[in-house]
Amino acid sequence: MILLLRIAATHVRNRLRQTVVSTLGVALGVGFSVAMASLMEGSQRDFMATLIEAIPHVEILDEQRAPRDQPASLKYDAVVFHGLRPKEDLRGIRNPTEALASLRDWVGGMLAPRLSGQAVLRYSGQDIGLTLIGVVPRRELAVSKIGEDMRLGSFNDLDTTSNGLVIGDKAASRLGADLGDTVTLTSANGVAKRFKIVGLFHTGITTSDEGLAYAPLKAVQILLEKPDIINSISIHLNRIKDANEVAARAERQLGYKAVSWEEANEGLMEAFFVRNVIMYTVVGAILVVAGFGIYNIVSTIVHEKAKDIAILKSLGFPEGDIQRIFVLEGLVIGVLGAIAGSCLGFALSSYLATVKFELTTDVEMTRLPIHFSVYHYVIACLLALFSSAIAGLLPARKAARLNPVDIIRGAT
């Protein structure tokens, strides 16, 4: 094999210019692939990190995954009832204290109970509808980023002010209300209660800033006439990887639907997957193009070296050896290109990582998020080697099949 490699290297070395050009082709392919992959994975990770901080890792909801069995179907086996309406059900997680305590036993993370419902906020003759979330402030701060989004006042004041209210800055400006003002909230059942604005938040998400309000859990339970009931538990895990497991176990234990952040963002995960597929398709396409360069040079060598092929065959080199020599020639270029491309890719992504952007929008991205991973290099290099092996194989098979007698006759 060393001998074959030596012969291959000699052929390649003697066509230096073409070799350099096709090596550059592979190197550019690998280099840009690596840079693109590190940028794409970097932005994906950046986005995920932001997302994971902002949303609960597991959320237990007051729903069942399957609709409830009707009493009749429990009693009779093969009977189908039409037109039955389920009994009016006072939704919500009953015995929240007990549920929370049983979860706290084994869940590694923070738990926050919530009761949310619709309410109308009235101030100086104007109404807006919003989603009112009853929270235990201490716990809510541990599972969400609302604390960081506060612009005025303090989320913790909900703890000390039993009728405190935190609303979005957009809602406040629509109503003309300000910190310290007293507003009226009315539930769907017509219960009204006065609240005092103790804080304003700004998340950057308009629907939240216009349509969300936080109040102490007790106050919301009274307003919505759901004493001692909550309708969700948010969990912020210490180890995010456990999310699916924790969700499944919590669901088995409590009988309520528990959704992990991955399940909740399934569409997003699919989008990322599709994005990666597209990326590697592009990478593959680049390397196929680089493969054409290799095919071209190896074909040329096979053509020019027909006499040498005949010599080697007459000396007793079997067809397999001849094929290997020319596959190796493709691989030599592929390996050189992969090495040069890895260096280029590293240089390119290192440079991109230092580029700074001055953006004045709310979502600030001061730097391109570059993620360095050895996998990007391994995948790009493997694809490059695969492509160069195929590109070498096609002319190599032709070389192996050359009939030495034809060539020897032709040369004399």
Added chain:
Amino acid sequence: MSAAPQPKADTPLLEVSGLTRILPAVVPVTLVKDVTFTVGESEFVAITGPSGSGKSSLLYLLGLLDRPTKGEVRIGGSPTHDLSSAEMAHLRLEKLGFVFQFHFLLPEFTALDNVLIPMQRLGKLSRKAQEEHARGLLADLGLEAFLHRRPEQLSGGQRQRVAVARALANSPDLILADEPTGSLDSAATEQVFESLQKIVERQGTTVIAVTHDLELAARMARRIHLVDGMVDFDRRS
């Protein structure tokens, strides 16, 4: 046509019987027709005949570079017609050596490398022994000063002697030469011829050489004359 002489050894080195090669075409071309002869160890055989009489074609068949349409070639008593191409290649590597009219050296390798390559492929000797053997072969042929020259830096006679050294690399039983002196001047012809003669006399290797030089043919122990792809006569001098 005269009868082939009986070989000296019990198992002849090379047995050819009814060898025929027809090129399939709209009008098939018969290159070699019903050739039968036997060659023993340490023979020096000339193959002569007019141009186009099938001398080269016969040599390619003997050297397992081509397959006959009919008949067979036995080497060391073993038939070769049912060998795979890889097995044939191995037999060429181990038992046969070729010298062609034009040198057919690998242009990018030095004289020494050209001789080393078949040894390295066979891999029977240690690296050191290979190197020693190759240097010895080239020195025997008066080429010790040209070990590191590439073919383009050598004269025609020197190249052809490198080709002879390469044919000897794996100590073959049989060397097949197709007009080895065909493109050389008389001085170089003499050198190459003498080197082949020495191989037969000193090492007992059999050499079959195609030549159109009847003076040279007369200096060889046996001459097989072809006409139209058939053996016209086969006689010892």
